[in-house]
Amino acid sequence: MKKKPEELRSHRWFGRETMRSFNHRSRMAQLGVQESDYRDKPIIAIVNTWSEINPCHLHFRQRAEEVKRGVWQAGGFPVEMPAMSIAEIFQKPSPLMYRNFLAMETEELLRSYPVDGAVLMGGCDKTTPGLAMGAISMDLPFVFMPAGPMLKGNASGNTLGSGTDMFKGWSELRAGTIDQQQWEDLLQGIARSPGTCMTMGTAATMMSAVEALGLTLPGASSIPAPDSRHSQMATATGKRVVEMVWDDLRPSQILTDDAFDNAVTTVLALGGSTNALVHLIALARRAGCKLDLDRFDALARTTPLIANLRPAGKYLMEDFYYAGGLRALLERIRDRLKTDAPTVNGQTLGENIAGARVFNDDVILPLEKALVQNGSLAVLRGNLCPDGAVIKPAASDPRLHKHTGKAVVFEDYHDLYARIDDPALDVDQDSVLVLKNAGPLGGPGMPEWGQLPIPKKLLQDGVRDMLRISDARMSGTSFGACVLHVAPESFIGGPLALVKTGDRIAIDIPARKLDLLVPDAEIAARRQAWKAPAPRYTRGYGAIFTQNVTQANEGCDFAVLADRSRIPEPDIF
Ligand code: FES
Numbered sequence: 329m330k331k332k333p334e335e336l337r338s339h340r341w342f343g344r345e346t347m348r349s350f351n352h353r354s355r356m357a358q359l360g361v362q363e364s365d366y367r368d369k370p371i372i373a374i375v376n377t378w379s380e381i382n383p384c385h386l387h388f389r390q391r392a393e394e395v396k397r398g399v400w401q402a403g404g405f406p407v408e409m410p411a412m413s414i415a416e417i418f419q420k421p422s423p424l425m426y427r428n429f430l431a432m433e434t435e436e437l438l439r440s441y442p443v444d445g446a447v448l449m450g451g452c453d454k455t456t457p458g459l460a461m462g463a464i465s466m467d468l469p470f471v472f473m474p475a476g477p478m479l480k481g482n483a484s485g486n487t488l489g490s491g492t493d494m495f496k497g498w499s500e501l502r503a504g505t506i507d508q509q510q511w512e513d514l515l516q517g518i519a520r521s522p523g524t525c526m527t528m529g530t531a532a533t534m535m536s537a538v539e540a541l542g543l544t545l546p547g548a549s550s551i552p553a554p555d556s557r558h559s560q561m562a563t564a565t566g567k568r569v570v571e572m573v574w575d576d577l578r579p580s581q582i583l584t585d586d587a588f589d590n591a592v593t594t595v596l597a598l599g600g601s602t603n604a605l606v607h608l609i610a611l612a613r614r615a616g617c618k619l620d621l622d623r624f625d626a627l628a629r630t631t632p633l634i635a636n637l638r639p640a641g642k643y644l645m646e647d648f649y650y651a652g653g654l655r656a657l658l659e660r661i662r663d664r665l666k667t668d669a670p671t672v673n674g675q676t677l678g679e680n681i682a683g684a685r686v687f688n689d690d691v692i693l694p695l696e697k698a699l700v701q702n703g704s705l706a707v708l709r710g711n712l713c714p715d716g717a718v719i720k721p722a723a724s725d726p727r728l729h730k731h732t733g734k735a736v737v738f739e740d741y742h743d744l745y746a747r748i749d750d751p752a753l754d755v756d757q758d759s760v761l762v763l764k765n766a767g768p769l770g771g772p773g774m775p776e777w778g779q780l781p782i783p784k785k786l787l788q789d790g791v792r793d794m795l796r797i798s799d800a801r802m803s804g805t806s807f808g809a810c811v812l813h814v815a816p817e818s819f820i821g822g823p824l825a826l827v828k829t830g831d832r833i834a835i836d837i838p839a840r841k842l843d844l845l846v847p848d849a850e851i852a853a854r855r856q857a858w859k860a861p862a863p864r865y866t867r868g869y870g871a872i873f874t875q876n877v878t879q880a881n882e883g884c885d886f887a888v889l890a891d892r893s894r895i896p897e898p899d900i901f
Pocket of ligand 1: 416417451452523525531
């Protein structure tokens with residue numbers, strides 16, 4: 329059943345014979361558009377996170393025009409609406425703090441204006457979940473338009489991957505195995521086109537995850553940003569969303585428990601970022617779906633990692649696209665997917681991936697040659713993390729998968745920064761580096777500090793991996809035996825707050841255990857003596873964040889935003 333023009337949401341603003349409606353139409357005239365341009369047509373908000381400070385979205389000005397072209401062609405009326413651009417690289421103290429801000433902004437833009445449907449333009453890490461969370465809560469028809477990855481980095485004859493090769497280069501510079509000129513060349517060549525990070529970092533992970541959720545056009549998430557096919561996808565996205573409005577196809581009809589299982593399976597097969605745990609749990613809660621850390625762990629036990637992409641593997645997103653992209657990867661793991669799940673183009677996920685071919689078996693590996701057959705991600709529990717913690721075993725040294733070592737504790741990042749390279753630091757390759765006060769409230773915003781630097785003196789001895797534990801997140805482009813997202817966090821008195829240098833800590837990844845080997849009576853005495861730090865903020869958005877944010881295992885959403893009760897449409901008088 330197609331919607332009738334008078335059933336459009338925007339009809340409430342423009343279609344009534346009232347003084348207020350007259351006023352709205354007169355102001356549309358002031359915008360330079362005729363009534364026939366927009367009246368009785370779906371009004372499509374193009375929520376654009378373009379900003380001059382965001383290099384990953386540099387092409388979004390042009391792409392917005394290409395989306396508009398599609399909306400016009402399909403008989404809609406496009407309205408571009410700027411929203412906060414969360415530029416992962418620049419925004420401090422942590423971009424995650426602003427994900428919920430963007431979610432609120434998106435939801436309220438769609439609610440408070442005459443909008444019938446939306447195209448969400450994002451890609452740089454937190455923009456994808458931020459936009460989608462807000463639009464899911466508003467529940468208007470929308471299509472997500474991913475920014476797409478940048479081209480491969482290149483310098484000094486080497487192919488370079490975002491983040492991953494910078495982290496490696498920094499370790500080599502500190503170890504003295506590369507010189508200042510090579511480091512400078514790396515700076516110039518590692519990011520050389522518009523688009524998101526092109527390793528399997530958080531951006532590529534989340535763009536792929538929303539495609540697997542059914543929220544993009546098929547294949548959209550893998551197209552490199554500068555590719556002409558990216559422009560074509562933008563126009564097709566604009567066309568499609570107009571049809572979705574007439575069909576009243578809303579996210580609530582697309583997002584089911586099955587869709588979230590598909591997204592998690594996809595992330596695991598890609599070797600995606602651990603940030604996906606936080607974001608997908610937040611998205612699922614917005615959609616009223618069941619997803620928790622245990623579901624990630626359960627699916628990880630049976631999902632092979634078949635994308636040979638950095639940081640776990642060898643290639644980059646541009647190679648992935650040429651090898652067939654996400655559709656080809658999903659076709660390869662078809663029997664692990666819920667192929668009946670609906671998607672924004674009106675077809676099922678199974679129909680969208682049918683017949684997709686892999687053109688390079690070294691980039692998208694056959695199942696029997698998977699980088700890891702299962703367990704690319706593991707959820708740990710124990711007396712150090714009663715509400716969970718996460719590690720990527722595939723990206724860490726196997727000698728650390730079952731390990732006991734002495735803790736070297738840093739109270740916060742300032743402390744870490746001041747002491748990590750001190751030659752007198754009592755540390756060896758079996759030590760366990762512990763960073764406190766880096767969680768949702770302590771960071772604040774769980775900054776991506778989880779890949780704690782290896783002490784310089786150990787780097788010079790050739791050590792490249794150590795067990796590290798924190799309540800921080802880690803960039804998807806990072807690697808190493810880093811236990812992340814420890815919950816509850818230390819800032820609110822989680823057990824991590826009670827660890828002291830010299831304590832023994834045991835990890836057993838196959839058994840999914842992480843424990844502080846200190847007698848219970850001693851832990852209880854330390855808890856008694858623990859004093860809560862003062863809140864990081866007492867005013868402004870920081871205070872709103874502080875008062876409302878949930879812990880990592882709950883998705884770090886604001887409880888008041890995750891609430892699923894319906895908000896009535898605004899009165900128009
Ligand atoms: Fe924008 Fe990595 S900095 S995606």
